[in-house]
Amino acid sequence: MTPTSEILLCCLLWARDGEAEALTEYEDGVLALIPRHGGEVIQRAVGDGADGRPHEVQLYRFPDHSALDAYVADPDRVALTGVRDRVVARTELFPVALR
Template sequence: MTNHDEEIRLCCLLWARPGQEAALTAYEDKVLALVPEHGGAVLQRAASDGAAGRPHEVQIYRFAGQAELDGYLADPRRTELTAERDRVVARTELFPVELL
């Protein structure tokens, strides 16, 4: 069993390229489906209209540890979609969070 202190909890903010909002969501549907296979869980996804510089999508997820996160990031099914990601995602901010 994983020690809670080793868990990694992250928030991800995503901005779509103009006109690519639906494509960003579709891309994220694909890659986030891989998270559970790597000891992670998507805890929450939320969408916004992107107005006034706000992100189009906000995600909160956790991984059992750094090795699991690294495995997800290196998953070939995810990395094969890099061109699609570059086409639809304008900006990403990823940072650790503590859940209250």
Template sequence: MTIQLCVLLWARPGAAEALTAYEDKVLALLPEHDGRLIQRAHTADGAAPDAPAEVQLITFGSQSGYDGFLADPRRTAMSAERDAVIARTDLFPVTLT
């Protein structure tokens, strides 16, 4: 069963660049878990102040791949960094067409 996700990320004040750097590291782990980044977008200048800093579309080939990504010790070891730069995350399943 393929897992398709939309991820919305809000940066802590002044941490947009640090959020991007953190996500660069985390997203690099996807291929090891049968995951793939389909699209990544950053909020444009002039966007609504409550807009997310980053939007991602991600797929995993299986639930076990997604579970493995979530449990990856390299990812979990970065939880303090994540908490320092990300204020909010909304994640929901989507159907990519």
């Protein structure tokens, strides 16, 4: 098997109180930027955030670290930092493997 530099990530997101809809709208915008950098949103699930559960669970992949870094630094994404700070209470991002 040939090693790959592909990065597969899971992202868990919790909204600030009263901001679940705004979090989803924010994510609609920033996730749309991923293909610009060779990435792909594999799956996105939206929950109710009840009992401490996340409001969103996302799986996405990038071809390598430079593509991920380019997405993180994308000027259109960076321009939304204030919105993100207003609507996102917590984020957990970690590498995963699909089976």
